[in-house]
Amino acid sequence: MGASHHASDQPEWVAPFFESAEQQRSAASMGMWLFLAQEILFFSGLFMAYIAYRWLYPQTWLSGAEVLNKWMGAANTVVLLTSSLTMVLAIRDLQLKKTVMAVRWIWITVGLAGMFLVVKAFEYAHKFHMGIFPGSHYEGGAVEGMAGVFFGIYYTATGLHALHVVIGMGLLGWLAMKIRNGSVTAENDVLAENLGLYWHLVDLVWIFLFPMLYLVK
């Protein structure tokens, strides 16, 4: 094949169909931003449903928010925000070639994500104990009006968010392996950057879910 199509002095981690490392990097980065755009539109359906039913059943929404545990929600917000910080520190250490520290920060991020899920599980368990199930299974009695719809949206939104947290934990573990075996490095760090962006989005979705479901009066 034509040699000019791919300069042979490229590092071996640049795929042959890219002209340069820079082209590969900017393509991967743009791909991630577009992926995040579709993630936001995916969650937007839930936000829209929240707004529509808040409009229809304002009283239910007020008394529903009272039932949710604000302290647990706040604690989880702190945990997730901290995990975003540790993710940034991981990428910074990777770029400074402190590989061991970078891997350590990633595992701390995964640990914080796990902590978030544990708190969430306690919240769910407590609600189930009170008979607060989504939709038609609602037996709680403490909330006025269409409580089933409120908790239907609550469980779906926080559940889908938690699913994103679980997927993020898997991806971050994979990233830690790749850094350790040298396939993600200070020069070829776009995967770390992209997963960092994903992790911040997961954080950001929670930043919206927490006040909407727990706080807004």
Add this chain to the structure above:
Amino acid sequence: MSTETEAVEAPEPSYLAAHRGWKSWAFSVDHKRIAVMYLVATTLFMIAGGVMAGLVRIELFTAAGDLLDADQYNRAFTLHGSIMVFLVIIPAAPAVLGNFVLPLMLGARDVAFPKLNLASFHVYMLGASMLLMAMVLGSFDTGWTFYTPYSSTTVGPVAWALTGVFILGFSSILTGLNFIVTIHKMRPPGMTWLRLPLMLWSMYATSAVQILATPVLAITVLLLIIERSIGIGIFDPTLGGDPVLFQHFFWFYSHPAVYIMILPAFGIVSEMVAVHSQRSIFGYKGIAGSSLAIAIVGSLVWGHHMFTSGQSIYSSVLFSFLTFFIAVPTAIKVFSWVATMYKGRIQFTPPMMYVFSFLALFMIGGLTGVVLGALSIDVHLHDTYYVVAHFHYVMMGGAILTYIGGLHHWWPKMFGRMYPMRLANITSALVFISFNLTFLPMFVVGSRGMPRRYYEYIASFESLNQIATVGAICLGASLFVTLGYLIYGAFRGEIASENPWNAKSLEWQTASPPIEHNFHYQPTVSSTPYDYDGAEAEEEQKVAEASK
């Protein structure tokens, strides 16, 4: 356009001959092989969806319900609609023609993410099998629109179909993402945005809609699956949900989805009309910009599906206005295509026949769409055969037939062989005539009040329905002839040259069929691919001389 060539050492095998065995296809990351796999899959599904359409039309041959009972009829039109929409029209043009020509038009070796491209295909096949499982497992009869509360309460394998649609959405999103990044990041030296082939402008607009609208469908069907399985009360009115909210969610995707279907056709027509008239395209910027305008405004008109669903009259007025407004960018395109032909050297080739067919059918489909966008008229025409005729003129006459025309245009490039041209010309005329025979009568029965989705109807509509059924059978037969000669052409046809149509875009500057890595050299570009009268090259030269 100018190119820099380098000495070629030895002839290289084409992408078709480079590897052998089924694994070299099923796990190939070559965009051309992936396109051919999509071509085979969408064609098979098109036949399946066509058979369902045939059942519907034969049932409607007589006013009484005799061939199918009501339940079987409901299943037949549901499968026809969902197969054609989700498995054929949405993926066909981007995933077959887009995949094949997009990197070639950019002079690139592949799309930006080849593995993701292969993953899109596998995800597509997985979603398709889930959707088809619903057909095997029992009575899937909600219509392709899955309206609640019927879809949230009916028994039957609706959840299978919904899961299939959810998975298919991923395939669509990933393809769109791949194309946008490829167009942004992998253009060859000299290809500025205003030298982009118009096919790529429309693929860009299509991909933007795929990325931004499809996730809303994903959350919608996911919520419906959860509603069906545990009853969260989001769409079910007995639990406090609002079924009209489902319609809003559904059409927020599914109206833009009709632009996912028609925008690639606009791109295909733009290429074909310029090449087969041997004339520079009229209004390049108008055509490119109107694709983006359609993508944007088309995302804001979903409420025109709900004029009779009890949405606020103020919303309806706004949606009606925007629906009228979208005719403006569309008309800019149609006038530009017609103006391109003026004083051109029009070649009566099969792709040009499909351009003529497109212009006539799309005009009818588009203008009847404006009629339906009028609030008071829509109350009468809503859910009648007038709507059925309208969207078949756009979706089938506009999107599918143009996709088939595009196959005729790029077939010699894809397979290096030509189909029998004369037969193709005659068949394209037969397709056009039988298409009109099928769908024109539906405007008449529809405006007289024949509702859609019933397996029997009053006797006075019988003769027009019989014309439509005869037309449908002729249409099916003509399309089978088309399939036959295209397959014959791919294997046994005359060997085609690199550039049989004297086209100027980059895909015609490499071998037919292309080599595995597309080009032996890095192509460069110095004008739009429509510079037939040399005006742009002249301009370029003047600028170059002036700067000396």
